[in-house]
Amino acid sequence: MIQFTNISKSFDEVKAVRNVSLSIDEGQLFGFIGPDGAGKTTLFRMLNSLLIADEGSIELFGLDPHKDYKKVRQIIGYMPGKFSLYYDLSIEENLNFFATVFGTTIEENYHLIEDIYKQIEPFKKRHAGKLSGGMKQKLALCCALIHKPKLLLLDEPTTGVDAVSRREFWDMLKSLKSKGITIVVSTPYMDEAGMCDSVALMQNGQIHAVESPKAIVDNFQKELLAVKCNDMYKALLTLRNYENCYNVYPFGEYLHYIDKRDSKPIEDINDCLLKHDLQEIEINPVKPDIEDCFIELTRKLSV
Template sequence: MSISVQNISKSFKDKTALKNISFEVQEGELFGLIGPDGAGKTTLFRILTTLLFADSGTATVANFDAINDYKKIRNNVGYMPGKFSLYQDLTVEENLEFFATIFGTTIEENYDLIKDIYVQIEPFKNRRAGKLSGGMKQKLALCCALIHKPKVLFLDEPTTGVDPVSRKEFWEMLKRLQTKGITMLVSTPYMDEAALCDRIALIQDGKILEIDTPQHIVKHYPKTIYNVSANNMYQLINSLKNYEHNYSVYPFGEFVHYSDKRNDFNPTDLKLYLEKQQLQNIQISKTAATIEDTFMELAK
């Protein structure tokens, strides 16, 4: 077992950040912690990386106890926080050399681990880190987290604020790292990234809602979902929410995801209702449930 979390709770004054959290991550697994801002993801990461003490419960990382073996954990994990935290006045190369030195290693010794990532930022190796683009900062931070060849890699919302192309590239890099046997715990508020993990834990208000593979989690959605569109999105959402048979109504890109309470639901009935609301260009079609749909259902 690479990570084991048992009944972890943590409070800050009158705010409970984590409530009896338990889960396990297997060696070599890419495990996702999925939830919105304020769900408790960062607090949990700080406990597992020995930066915070839990109020109760136990945790082990790489078979080391999070309290008694904190020095061993720090030598065996890599941590990439959500906010860029490298030295902005140092160059790319200087940052990497600095972190390698801290862990008693060199860039050359573990270069094979970061090579695929570093070659993308090597042309800017003499540029100060603070002058890099968001995507380049992200790659540099990942290199620095990997330079000592950690057994477990913690990535706390690593793609927040990064453009879609860089996000896609980053997850491709994580998949390649996984083939090298590194266990990864990734937190993200982006539901679409959940599908890229081996298993995920959905977290809300400091509580785990569900743990399973992305494929199994979406199967738990209890209703058929329909994509609904019309000429006026705002009016469409309000009309659907006021429809007496609605089970759930959520905006989803250019559509509204709609589920009906009735088992014998006929889309024609809904279309007639929406036409009476003066909506036009109405389109209704079945669609597959997503992680986001299931999360909203579990969070009710």
């Protein structure tokens, strides 16, 4: 189990992480979701012993990352947000290097990386700097796994990766989870939250909710309407000024609208939009997804 207790960390004036407490169960696929600058990377760097917390304590499988950093480094596989393997070494050489550094060999833990490594094996003589984004990411994952870590720590692994590769990547994570590795991942993409067993919504250095993605969505109390018409921008401005509007924001090709009242106000909104000369109006109730929940949470906190 991983336990954060009242963790805070500041850089000069900036409070990167504020009084964070949460626990992550062993064997989970746990996600930190939050926009850039939320404090995810800082939290990760404290967990993997690269940063020391100003306040609070962290427990990682019974170890303190600060005091027992040597042991912690043996059981963590860390993949930083920025690709940080040697550009001028080949796939094979990078992997070999990190295996040796951790006192193991590729053969010893090949079963862990086999599925992933097979995909990049045809290019094993190629220098890491010349790989595509998706291949780099697979190589980095292999290197982070090669010493059979108990905890895999992935800092924004899917940032800058195409949609297909992202899906593939999450499939890989699920299969690693089934091998008993605890995985902690951070991402700015809300849609990826659904893949996690449990997610923490993070903003401005604070954790807002730690729940399963389903529970987060279920907790969304309000009626959500998806609005579409011929002039979306005008509609957005119109609805923002509408007296009963609770919140409205663009969401893909729709506007997501929440009303202050509890009743379903489809007719009222339709009238309001018509009054402002908008046409082809289409209003449907929709189920909220995790992004709606996040927007709702941050709204609650900022008000």
